[in-house]
Amino acid sequence: MLHPDRLFSSDPTQRAIARRLYAEVQNLPIVSPHGHTDPSWFALNEAFPDPAALFVKPDHYAFRMLYSQGVPMESLGVPRRDGGAVETDSRKIWRLLAEHWHLFPGTPTRMWLEHAFETAFGVTERLSPATADGIYDRIEACLRTPEFRPRALFERFNIEVLATTESPLDPLDHHKAIRESGWKGRVITAFRPDPVVDPEFEGFQANVATLGVLTGEDTTSWKGYLAALENRRRYFKEVGGATSTDHGHPTAVTADLSTAEAEALFAKALRGTVTAAEAELFRGQMLTEMARMSLEDGLVMQIHPGSVRNHNAPVFERFGRDKGCDIPSATEYVRALKPLLDRFGNERDLTIILFTLDETSYSRELAPLAGHYPALRLGPAWWFHDSPEGMRRFREMTTETAGFYNTVGFNDDTRAFCSIPARHDVARRIDCAFLARLVAEHRVDEDEAVEVATDLAYRLAKNAYKL
Amino acid sequence: MLHPDRLFSSDPTQRAIARRLYAEVQNLPIVSPHGHTDPSWFALNEAFPDPAALFVKPDHYAFRMLYSQGVPMESLGVPRRDGGAVETDSRKIWRLLAEHWHLFPGTPTRMWLEHAFETAFGVTERLSPATADGIYDRIEACLRTPEFRPRALFERFNIEVLATTESPLDPLDHHKAIRESGWKGRVITAFRPDPVVDPEFEGFQANVATLGVLTGEDTTSWKGYLAALENRRRYFKEVGGATSTDHGHPTAVTADLSTAEAEALFAKALRGTVTAAEAELFRGQMLTEMARMSLEDGLVMQIHPGSVRNHNAPVFERFGRDKGCDIPSATEYVRALKPLLDRFGNERDLTIILFTLDETSYSRELAPLAGHYPALRLGPAWWFHDSPEGMRRFREMTTETAGFYNTVGFNDDTRAFCSIPARHDVARRIDCAFLARLVAEHRVDEDEAVEVATDLAYRLAKNAYKL
Amino acid sequence: MLHPDRLFSSDPTQRAIARRLYAEVQNLPIVSPHGHTDPSWFALNEAFPDPAALFVKPDHYAFRMLYSQGVPMESLGVPRRDGGAVETDSRKIWRLLAEHWHLFPGTPTRMWLEHAFETAFGVTERLSPATADGIYDRIEACLRTPEFRPRALFERFNIEVLATTESPLDPLDHHKAIRESGWKGRVITAFRPDPVVDPEFEGFQANVATLGVLTGEDTTSWKGYLAALENRRRYFKEVGGATSTDHGHPTAVTADLSTAEAEALFAKALRGTVTAAEAELFRGQMLTEMARMSLEDGLVMQIHPGSVRNHNAPVFERFGRDKGCDIPSATEYVRALKPLLDRFGNERDLTIILFTLDETSYSRELAPLAGHYPALRLGPAWWFHDSPEGMRRFREMTTETAGFYNTVGFNDDTRAFCSIPARHDVARRIDCAFLARLVAEHRVDEDEAVEVATDLAYRLAKNAYKL
Known part of the structure; x- marks a missing residue:
């Protein structure tokens, strides 16, 4: 079923180049810096x-x-x-x-x-x-x-490192168990604080209280709440090996409020009396706080905005979250990110990786932003766009303005373990096919294309995520 | 002038595949489920x-x-x-x-x-x-x-069925005449209620009154108005052979008001005192009402939103409607359709076909929606986008998320009778060329591509429109 | 480094056609009707x-x-x-x-x-x-x-005419010096009134006062202000050889206020008390006034909207304008341009050239508008999109609706003198490659493609800008 030349152009010139490029990257180890696999698979190593x-x-x-x-x-x-x-x-x-x-x-x-x-x-x-x-x-x-078994597949898939994603309230027991097991596979966590920074998240108040218990901080005060988050980030780094955080907000809005304003807003959020606009503002403020913490503790920051979650009310009621009912919507970045960027955008020691479900932002907003701000990088084509045509559009619409080196290689972002090798293979093939076109049209030299292909398949993800 | 390989890729591999696929669909009968030809042509059969x-x-x-x-x-x-x-x-x-x-x-x-x-x-x-x-x-x-003559051309064009589009106030005399003439050509109508459901339509109040007269219902009451619409839909089915309705609203907004709210809004619309926002809300409510009626009477529902009609004021004043002065505008679907979808989106016996003039919605909104909701399907590339590049973009941006089978084949949507064979031929060629690329890149097998090409050219339209 | 076939498709059929087309246009003189080179280079002719x-x-x-x-x-x-x-x-x-x-x-x-x-x-x-x-x-x-030296390079680059861009407050001394020098190179100016028509421009009030001094008009009154602008346009035509104006507004908003409203708004702008919305309205009114003046004095009007200028506050503070910190944003044209178009859109003696940084507007708004209104033309792919992929998307998304002849050939829009030949060469190659695909797919005949290629490379710019 799998043709060795799949996803390469049928033009013989391009195909020949694509084959040569792909031969260089085909067998590189998989770096999977962002995804949603279940760490219990690797902790327990039970048969599927x-x-x-x-x-x-x-x-x-x-x-x-x-x-x-x-x-x-x-x-x-x-x-x-x-x-x-x-x-x-x-x-x-x-x-x-x-x-x-x-x-x-x-x-x-x-x-x-x-x-x-x-x-x-x-x-x-x-x-x-x-x-x-x-x-x-x-x-x-x-x-x-x-x-x-999961660990055997992990090794067979040639995975060098695999990141899962956990809530700050997660005890990371599976990650502990993996480390203590002596198994050499590297499975790390990522810090996804949505449940404790989004006032509209189910159980927000209770989540913040639990965060206090877990960290020994007084999360009823703004100061204690920030300290608790800093504490928990440390825990994720130390116990779960985290090198990144992840933020799944409805929009890319950021804010840079005074301490007094932030305190008042937080108090309101804890009382459960924020309006939708205030909840948005609070999430935006927390992105800026997270950027500040990242600058301090070195965690790479990922922002995944723009999904209208649980769009189908009857299905959500019957089956719950993550049932294929999240729908993308138009997402603005230029004005939304300005408060955060005015404060931290010029930091060379901070990395913020931006994702989008709105492809119109590639050439209009994201590539121009990432092609300028030292702190910004572009994540790969995401979710519905993590596909041959989607990846091709991503390269066609970002490369000319941001180059290849303001992008961060590939993330599989998957819950489906067995799809990991397939997804990385598709990404490598599409990047080789894209580069092959540039070489065939005499826009890039082949020796450069080999370098770029290797960086896209392996080095960029490793470097950007500090792995 | 017409090269046999026109619109196929010049790459020899792709061209050879495209030729084989096209040979399978080239001579299939034309199913034209949506358009704006004049039924009097076929009723009177006079020379152009x-x-x-x-x-x-x-x-x-x-x-x-x-x-x-x-x-x-x-x-x-x-x-x-x-x-x-x-x-x-x-x-x-x-x-x-x-x-x-x-x-x-x-x-x-x-x-x-x-x-x-x-x-x-x-x-x-x-x-x-x-x-x-x-x-x-x-x-x-x-x-x-x-x-x-029109009927001879209809036969020569190998048209199996042709739908026109009429206002609810149309007596359908031409359609009656066609049926009574004994001619075997199948020409049917479609129910386009804009003149009686849009408070901003020219003569709305008078139109609603006429609807009352035509149906014998009291259209001064909300209940009677709905009954009149149901009655008239029945008339369009029985007398005009309609299998579908069509809705040309400025936006895709839908609403799901309580009966009391809807009644009050309707009364205001009849008095001519609705604001622009209320007119929008009323049109949105009527889309949801129409979906309910479709679930009951089986008419397939088409929504064609997003055209700013009669943009050129001086030209409109001198020449009237449909003079090339309608201009597309950005169109949002995700939030706009939610009220209707929360109520009817999961119905398997309802078909709502969505069109757009805003290509950015293909991959961001429409394919994700149609790839999930059982009631939704995507109409083909429309109007300014009913062109080789437009059709290609449609497939490139919808297929990966919605597949081919959440689309409905081709509509010519034309007022120009002689363009019907040309338009269907372009659609068939572009679909074959797109499939040929997928085959040449080893993404689809050729036997599957033949099935898909045939479905796109013929079966899907026939099934989706219940023809 | 430069391959003779660069930017042409690697498909042999297309490449052969592209070569033939390019051979026809490769050596045509450069017409550069819009850009930002420094006229002092040509006036002083000093070594770089x-x-x-x-x-x-x-x-x-x-x-x-x-x-x-x-x-x-x-x-x-x-x-x-x-x-x-x-x-x-x-x-x-x-x-x-x-x-x-x-x-x-x-x-x-x-x-x-x-x-x-x-x-x-x-x-x-x-x-x-x-x-x-x-x-x-x-x-x-x-x-x-x-x-x-600059003049020698100008000649070597085979530049037939080069337009720079100046503020109304510029005395045009360098342009005078060029003319008086006896050098035959044609360097002309363009009238860019942002500093005197945008209430949010640095020093707006002082600029308007200076305009009064330069023209001898009373720019404290609306009438005198308009007369001063008319006067200064005349000066730019006569002294600087200007054939065009240029307008770099944040949006494409236009307005058509009554004289009384415009007077009141202008007075407020002079007092420095306009809100952001009023500043927008005033800029919009001035676009309509400029269109009126263009109809009278024949200057071609260019609108370059949609850049969020100086997005990076710390960099702006340290380094000032034009430091790579301008970021595009979503730009609406259909409603924004309606006031101006209702008044002047049907004028056959007026040319308004629209540019965009928002590629989504190509097929959705700009091509439909330019394919209808006699006064409108589309400028080439601009700024971040002035690139091989950007130019290709421009043709793919505008040609089917607006044709080639509602576009105006190429502008280099550059500050980098030595990039002028490169930029025109890229544009010529991409247009030839695009046409070669149409020919190879039997959509355009090769003799027509030669005509179109020549028009795109040379004649259209010359005609549209009245050069």
């Missing part, structure tokens, strides 16, 4: 239960496509919040996927799944109702062997 | 008067280009509202087109016209001042023969 | 001091990239506002550029610089720490010879 549990139930890319065409999520085994009945027969779920396989041509989901099927499990037939059972059996048999 | 009347006067694509370069609309025979003098010599108008033919390279207008000239009328020379008269004579001679 | 002064210090494209990667502007010799110490050793500055040369692959800056190095100075090695000194020496030696 079955093909549907591995590939369908947890993958909102897969089940949102089936849902869009009328397949109920219950029949795909997606758990209901109220514990109501859902399909438990994994083979039936797998067959449903196979019956709807014709929906996926041209999507990255198709490419990631086939890559995993073939390279990890040796499947070489296309999924279909006729082949569904055979493929299911093969994958299931593999999963029962030690070679398919 | 002359080349200028067929190709210039009614085609705002053609005359807006000439107007932009200083050619007065009067000299192109575009009728004035006040009945003032305009050019009546069709040959002179034709010569004006020929003199300005150099303005059109690279435009779809050029491609559509040359396709019609050559395939329908056997013209093989390029239009120019030197050839203008000869071509005029040839087309005029054709138009005098029975083979060029 | 050294390579860093020519290529680094004044080029914000070059130093913003180095700054973004942590190189202080002081070390690049960028002068400080307070006169504080900055690097003065040009060779050191040059070496810094060479050390960071790996940041530039894929950027237009790299392409422009290498074009100038090779074609003007005969440099054929890639810049690097190893080659830095040799290249420095070579360029410096050239600059000491008469063949590298």
Whole structure:
């Protein structure tokens, strides 16, 4: 199924160059500096239960496509919040996927799944109702062997380092267990403080109180609250090996309030009486506070703004978060980031990595900003845009203004462990294909392209995330 | 003039694949589920008067280009509202087109016209001042023969079904006449209620009153008004064969008001005292009402938002609507559609087809929405974007997130009858070229591409519009 | 370094066509109707001091990239506002550029610089720490010879006409000196009234007073102010050879106020008491006034909206304007331009050239507007988008709706004199490559493409700017 030249231009000149570039980067170790895999996999190292549990139930890319065409999520085994009945027969779920396989041509989901099927499990037939059972059996048999336990796969995937993402309230027990186990795989955490810095997050007040308990700080005062966050960041660095923080706000708004204003706003947030605009302002202030802390403790800062979370109210009510119902919206950066940038944008020892779901911002806002401010870098094409066409547009719309070196290589950002090698492979191929076009059009020399390809595949992520 | 490989990539690998795909779809019947042709053509079956009347006067694509370069609309025979003098010599108008033919390279207008000239009328020379008269004579001679009457062309164009678009106040006499004539061509209507659901539409109050008369319902009450609309939808289904409705609002805003709120707003609209914001809210409420009715009566719903109509005030005053003066504007869907989607987005028996004039919404909003909600589908590239580059961007920016099967094939959306085969041919070629690239880059297998090409050219429109 | 086929597609069919088209336009004279070169160069004709002064210090494209990667502007010799110490050793500055040369692959800056190095100075090695000194020496030696004086370069560059841009308060002494010198090079000015029409411009009130002194009009009254502007436009035409005006507003907003309203607003602006919204309204009114004056005196009007100037507050404070800190922002045209267009949009004797930094407006707003209004034309891809990919997107997103003939050829818009031939060459190559694709895909005939290429490279700019 996997052609060795996939994703390269069919033009022979470009293809030949792309092949040579790809040969240089194909086998480099995977650096995965941002994602959402489950650290318990590597702590416990238990077998994955079955093909549907591995590939369908947890993958909102897969089940949102089936849902869009009328397949109920219950029949795909997606758990209901109220514990109501859902399909438990994994083979039936797998067959449903196979019956709807014709929906996926041209999507990255198709490419990631086939890559995993073939390279990890040796499947070489296309999924279909006729082949569904055979493929299911093969994958299931593999999963029962030690070679398919999480740590073995981690090693086979040639992962040099893998970052997960945790709430400040997480005790990081799995990360501790991994370190104490003596296993050499490097799995680190990232500090994602949304639950304690966003007044609109479920349980914000309780979360802030818990943060106080965990850190021994008085989080009812602004000063104590900041100290608690600093404390917890330290804990994430020391215990979880964190080198970065991550911030998933609805917008990119930042603020730079006086201490008195910030104190008053925080008090209001704790009382639960902030308006939507005040909640936005508070989140914005916290981004600036986080930048200040990053300058002090060296954690790299990631901002992932612009997702309208849980857009589908009935589905959210029945199934909860992360069910394929988050929808991007237009996101402004130039005015939004100004307060933070006026204060910290010129710092050479600070790294803020910006992501977007709004591709219009690439050439209009993000590349011009990152091509100027020393503190800014551009994260790779994200989420819906983490795809061949999306990655190509990212390079076409950012390179001329920001160059390659204000970007940070690739993040897979995935919850689906087996998709990691596929996603990195797609990124490497698309970057090689893009560079091959530049070489073929005599815009970049091939020796330079080799350097750039290697940096994009490996070094840039390692450097930008201090790994 | 028409090269057999036009619109295919010049890369030999891609071109060979595109040819094979196109051979499979080239001769499929035309399904035209949405457009603005005149049903009287097929009811009366009279000869088209002359080349200028067929190709210039009614085609705002053609005359807006000439107007932009200083050619007065009067000299192109575009009728004035006040009945003032305009050019009546069709040959002179034709010569004006020929003199300005150099303005059109690279435009779809050029491609559509040359396709019609050559395939329908056997013209093989390029239009120019030197050839203008000869071509005029040839087309005029054709138009005098029975083979060029509307019904004969309809059959020659291999049209399986053609939908027109009518106001609820239209008696559908032409559609009745077509059915009663015994002619086998299938021409159906679509229900476009803007004149009776938009408080800012010219004559809204009178239109609503007329709707009451036509349906025997009391349209001075909210309840009666809704009943009248339901009644009229039934009439459009039964008498005009309608399978769809169509909604051309300035934005995509929807609302889900309580009955009391809706009643009060309707009363205000009838009194003519709504503000612009209230008019917007009322239109938004009516989209949600229409979705409810569609769920009940099965009519497929089309939403065409985002055109700033009649932007050129002096031209509107002198020549009226649809004179090439409608200009797209930025259009938001994610928040705008939420009220409707929260209520009906998860319905599997409802189909809402979304269109846009704002290409930035393809990858950011529309593909993510249609790739999740069972009720949503994406209409094809529309109006200014119904062109080779526009169609290519549509596929590049929607396929990875929504797949091919959350789109609905092609609509020609035209007022220009003779452009129908050309427009469908362009769409088929561009889809084949896009698929050929995916095949050549080993992203889709060729057997799958054949299936998809056939679905895009024929089956998807037929299924989505229940034809 | 410069491959003869650079920027052409690597597809052999397209490349062959592109070569043929380019051969027709390669040696056409350069028409540079809009830019920011310094007229004193041509008036005084002094030698450029050294390579860093020519290529680094004044080029914000070059130093913003180095700054973004942590190189202080002081070390690049960028002068400080307070006169504080900055690097003065040009060779050191040059070496810094060479050390960071790996940041530039894929950027237009790299392409422009290498074009100038090779074609003007005969440099054929890639810049690097190893080659830095040799290249420095070579360029410096050239600059000491008469063949590298500004006028000699102007002639060698085959420039037919070059426009600079001046404030209404400029006495145009350098332009006078050029004319009186007997030198045959045509260097003209353009009228850029921002300092006297933007109430938020530094020193607005004083500027308006000075305008009164320069023109002998009473600029404390609205009537006198307008008369002074008309007077000064005449001066720019007569003394500086101006054929155009230029307007760099934050947005594209226009207004059409009554005389009484305009008078009151002007009075408020002179008192310095306008709000931000009133300042915007006043600028908008002045665009409409300028259009009226253009209709009377024939000056072509350019609008360059949408740049957030001096975004980096600390850098602005230390280094001042034009230091690579201007960032584009989303720009709306459809509603913004309506007041002006309702009044003057249908004038065939008026030319308004629109530019944008927001590429989303190309297909959505600008091409539909320019494809209809007789007074409107589209300027070429601007600033961050004046690059191979940017120019390609411009053609792909405007041609189908506006055609080629509602665009105006190329502007280099540069402050960097030696980049002029490079920039025009890139534009010619990209246009030829775009046309070659259309020819290879049988969308345009090659004889037509030759005509269009020649118009884009030469005739359109000359005609649109009345040169």
